[in-house]
Amino acid sequence: MENAAPMMDYLLLTLGIPLAAIPLLLIVGHHRAGGHLNTLASGLGFLASVAMAREVLASGPSAHGGGLFFVDAFNVYLIVLTAFVGLTTAIFSGPYMAHEAERGRLTAARLRLYHGSYQGFLFTMQLALSTNNLGVLWVAMEGATLSTVLLVSLYRTPESIEAAWKYFILCGVGIAQALFGTVLLYFAASKVIAQPEQALLWSELVRVAARLDPTTVSLAFGFLLIGYGTKVGLVPLHNWLPDAHSEGPTPMSAVLSGLLLNVALYALVRLKTITDGALAHAPTVASPHMAGYLMMGFGLLSFLVASLFLHRQKDIKRLFSYSSIEHMGLMTFAFGVGGPLATFGALLHMTVHSLTKSAIFVTVGHASQLAGTQRMEQIRGLIATQPAVGWGLVIGTAAIAGFPPFGVFTSEFLLLTATMKLWPWLTLPLLLGLGLAFAGLLRAVQPMVYGTPPEAQRPVVANMWPVLIHLALVLWLGLAIPGVLARWFDAATRLIAGEGVL
Amino acid sequence: MFFAQLPIYEQAILALAAGVLLLSFFMLAHPRIYSVIKLFAWQGLVLAATTALVAFDSQTPHLYISAVLTLGLKAVFIPWLLLRMVDKFEMHHELDEIRRPGLTLLTAGALVVFCYHTTLPIAELLLAITRNVIAICMSVVLLGMLMLVSRNKALTQVVGFMTLENGLFFAAVAVTKGMPMVVELGIAFDVLIAAVIFGVFFLHIRQSIDSLDISRLSRLSEAERE
Numbered sequence: 001m002e003n004a005a006p007m008m009d010y011l012l013l014t015l016g017i018p019l020a021a022i023p024l025l026l027i028v029g030h031h032r033a034g035g036h037l038n039t040l041a042s043g044l045g046f047l048a049s050v051a052m053a054r055e056v057l058a059s060g061p062s063a064h065g066g067g068l069f070f071v072d073a074f075n076v077y078l079i080v081l082t083a084f085v086g087l088t089t090a091i092f093s094g095p096y097m098a099h100e101a102e103r104g105r106l107t108a109a110r111l112r113l114y115h116g117s118y119q120g121f122l123f124t125m126q127l128a129l130s131t132n133n134l135g136v137l138w139v140a141m142e143g144a145t146l147s148t149v150l151l152v153s154l155y156r157t158p159e160s161i162e163a164a165w166k167y168f169i170l171c172g173v174g175i176a177q178a179l180f181g182t183v184l185l186y187f188a189a190s191k192v193i194a195q196p197e198q199a200l201l202w203s204e205l206v207r208v209a210a211r212l213d214p215t216t217v218s219l220a221f222g223f224l225l226i227g228y229g230t231k232v233g234l235v236p237l238h239n240w241l242p243d244a245h246s247e248g249p250t251p252m253s254a255v256l257s258g259l260l261l262n263v264a265l266y267a268l269v270r271l272k273t274i275t276d277g278a279l280a281h282a283p284t285v286a287s288p289h290m291a292g293y294l295m296m297g298f299g300l301l302s303f304l305v306a307s308l309f310l311h312r313q314k315d316i317k318r319l320f321s322y323s324s325i326e327h328m329g330l331m332t333f334a335f336g337v338g339g340p341l342a343t344f345g346a347l348l349h350m351t352v353h354s355l356t357k358s359a360i361f362v363t364v365g366h367a368s369q370l371a372g373t374q375r376m377e378q379i380r381g382l383i384a385t386q387p388a389v390g391w392g393l394v395i396g397t398a399a400i401a402g403f404p405p406f407g408v409f410t411s412e413f414l415l416l417t418a419t420m421k422l423w424p425w426l427t428l429p430l431l432l433g434l435g436l437a438f439a440g441l442l443r444a445v446q447p448m449v450y451g452t453p454p455e456a457q458r459p460v461v462a463n464m465w466p467v468l469i470h471l472a473l474v475l476w477l478g479l480a481i482p483g484v485l486a487r488w489f490d491a492a493t494r495l496i497a498g499e500g501v502l
Numbered sequence: 503m504f505f506a507q508l509p510i511y512e513q514a515i516l517a518l519a520a521g522v523l524l525l526s527f528f529m530l531a532h533p534r535i536y537s538v539i540k541l542f543a544w545q546g547l548v549l550a551a552t553t554a555l556v557a558f559d560s561q562t563p564h565l566y567i568s569a570v571l572t573l574g575l576k577a578v579f580i581p582w583l584l585l586r587m588v589d590k591f592e593m594h595h596e597l598d599e600i601r602r603p604g605l606t607l608l609t610a611g612a613l614v615v616f617c618y619h620t621t622l623p624i625a626e627l628l629l630a631i632t633r634n635v636i637a638i639c640m641s642v643v644l645l646g647m648l649m650l651v652s653r654n655k656a657l658t659q660v661v662g663f664m665t666l667e668n669g670l671f672f673a674a675v676a677v678t679k680g681m682p683m684v685v686e687l688g689i690a691f692d693v694l695i696a697a698v699i700f701g702v703f704f705l706h707i708r709q710s711i712d713s714l715d716i717s718r719l720s721r722l723s724e725a726e727r728e
Contacts, residue, residue: 068684135685142692149699158710162719165656165703172663172696173647179670179689180643187678197682215623 013048029115035094070132178227209277231264250365258358295336302329310440345414352407381453407477546576642669
C-alpha cells in the first residue's frame with residue numbers, strides 16, 4: 001500500500017513523542033518550563049494522532065510494524081481522544097501544579113516525577129490502544145498502572161499512601177487474572193495458528209475465531225473480564241477507584257477517569273469480538289452470547305450500585321469518581337447488548353463522558369483549591385466567589401447528569417432506545433439508575449455552588465479554557481454530530497457490530 | 503494413569519509443578535517474614551528450572567532467555583530487594599502470624615480441589631500432564647490471593663502478589679511453551695518496575711505510619727471519616 005509509509009511515521013510519532021518526553025521531563029520537569037514542555041509534548045502527540053486518523057479514515061484498517069500495530073476506525077478514534085484530553089489536561093496541569101508547589105505540597109523531585117509519569121501514562125495508553133498483540137496490550141495496561149501509582153501517593157499523606165497501595169495491589173491482582181486469560185487464549189490459538197509469533201495477534205485471532213476451542217476461549221474471557229474489568233471499575237472490583245481518584249492530584253483524576261477507564265473497556269470490546277466468533281458455532285458449550293450477557297450483567301450492576309453510592313459521598317472527588325463507575329457500567333452494558341444502535345451509542349458515550357468528566361475534574365480541582373478542602377460540606381458559594389468555577393461546575397454537572405441539549409443526553413437516549421428494542425424490561429432499571437444518579441449529583445452540587453461563601457474565601461488563578469472547550473464540544477455533539485464524525489463512529493460501529501446505523 | 507509410566511520428562515515437569523505448589527503452601531502458613539522471603543526465592547528457582555527443562559525438551563531457544571529472566575528476577579533480584587528491606591528495618595525476627603493457620607490451610611486445600619474441578623472441561627482435550635499443570639498454576643494463583651488477604655505486613659503481601667505472578671509464569675511456560683518473546687520481555691520489564699516501586703512504597707509506608715503493618719492503613723472507607 002503506497003500510503004502505508006506516512007501512516008507508520010505518524011504512528012511512530014504518536015508513540016515516540018511521549019516516550020521521548022519521559023526521560024526529558026524526569027530531568028527538567030521541576031523547572032518553570034516543565035509544565036510548558038509537558039503541554040508541548042502532548043500537543044505534538046495530538047497533532048500526530050490527528051494526522052494518523054486522517055490516513056486511517058482515508059485508507060481503512062491496516063497493520064504495521066510486522067503485525068505489531070493495528071489501526072482501524074475504532075482504536076484511532078480513541079487514540080485521538082486520548083491525545084486530546086491529554087493535551088487539555090496538560091494545559092490545566094501546568095499552572096495547577098505550580099500553585100500546588102507554591103502551597104508547599106510538592107517538592108522539586110516530586111514535580112519531576114509527576115511530569116515524567118504523566119507522559120509515561122500517555123505513552124502506555126497509546127501503546128495499549130494501537131497494539132495488535134494481546135500480550136503487549138497486557139504489558140501496556142500494567143504499565144499504565146505502574147506509571148500512575150506513585151502519582152496517587154504524590155502528596156505523601158497517610159490517606160494517599162493507603163489509596164496508592166490499594167490501587168497497586170487491587171489492580172495488580174486484577175490485571176494478573178487478565179494475564180492468565182491471555183495465556184489461555186494463546187493456548188487455544190496455538191492449536192490453530194502455526195507460527196507462535198502470530199498467535200497473539202488480534203487480527204489473526206479474529207480471522208480464525210470460529211476454529212478456536214470454545215471451552216478454553218470462554219474460560220479465558222472470564223479471566224480477561226475480571227482482569228480488565230477491575231481497571232474499568234466494574235462492581236464488585238471497583239474499590240480502588242474512588243480512593244485513587246480522590247487522593248491523587250487533580251490532573252491525574254481527570255486523565256484516570258477520562259482515559260484509563262476507556263482504554264480498559266476498549267480491551268474488553270476487542271476480546272468480546274474474538275469470544276463471540278469462537279462461541280458462535282458451539283451452542284453446546286455456552287450461550288453464543290455469553291460474553292455479551294456477562295458484560296450486560298456486570299455493567300448493569302455497576303451502574304445501579306454506583307448511582308446508589310453517589311448519595312453517600314462526602315468528598316467531592318469521590319462523588320464524581322462514583323459517577324465515572326456509573327457511566328462505565330452503562331457503556332459496558334451497552335457494548336454487551338451489542339447491535340449497531342447500542343454500539344454507536346456506547347462509542348458516542350465514551351467520547352462525551354471523557355470530555356465532560358475531565359472538564360468536571362478540572363473544575364473540581366479549582367473549586368477545592370478555592371475552598372482549601374475536598375469535603376463538600378465545607379465548599380460553599382462558589383458562584384459568588386468565582387463565577388467561572390461555579391458555573392463551570394453547574395454546567396458540567398448538568399451535562400454529565402444527562403440534561404438535554406448536551407451530548408450525554410443524546411448518547412443515553414440512543415442507549416435507552418436500543419435497550420427498549422432488544423430488552424424492553426431492562427429499560428426500567430436503566431431509567432431508575434439514571435434518575436438516582438441525577439438526584440444524587442444535583443443534591444450534592446447545588447449547595448456547593450449557591451449559598452453564602454465563607455469570609456476568607458478568595459478567587460484563585462484558574463485557567464477555564466480546557467473546561468470551556470470540552471463543554472462546548474459536548475454541547476456541539478448534543479446538538480448536531482458533524483458529518484465526518486458520524487461517519488467515523490459508523491465505521492467503528494460496523495467493525496464492532498457487523499453493520500452500521502447510517 | 504500411573505506416575506511411573508509417564509515419560510521421564512513429564513515426570514520431571516509434574517514433580518517440579520508439585521514443588522511449586524508445595525512451596526506456596528509453606529509460604530501461606532509460615533509466620534516468619536524472613537523465611538517467607540527465602541521460600542519465595544526457592545519457588546523462583548524451581549520455576550526457572552522448569553522453564554529451562556521445557557526449553558531443553560522442546561528445542562525452543564528463546565525459552566532459555568525467559569528462564570534466565572525468571573532466575574534473575576524471581577530467584578535473585580526480588581528476594582534480594584526484600585531481604586535488604588528486612589535488614590534495613592531490622593525485622594529479622596519479626597513475625598506475621600496468621601490468625602487461624604489450620605483454617606487457612608484447609609481453605610487452600612479446598613481451593614486446589616476447586617481448581618482441578620474448574621479446569622476439567624478443558625482437560626478433556628489435553629494430555630493428562632497439561633491438566634495437572636494447568637490446575638496447579640491456577641491453584642498457585644489463588645493461593646497467592648489467599649496469602650494477600652490473610653497477611654498483614656507489606657512485605658508478606660508483596661510476596662503473595664509475586665507468588666501469584668509465579669503461578670502465571672508457570673502457566674505460560676508449561677502449557678504454551680512460553681509467550682512470544684516481545685511479550686516475555688515486556689512482562690519481565692513490568693515485574694522489574696513493580697518490584698522497584700514496591701521498594702519505594704515500603705519507605706513511604708514506614709515514614710507515614712512508622713510500621714509496615716498494612717492493617718493500620720485503614721483511613722479510607724465508605725463510612726464517614728473525620
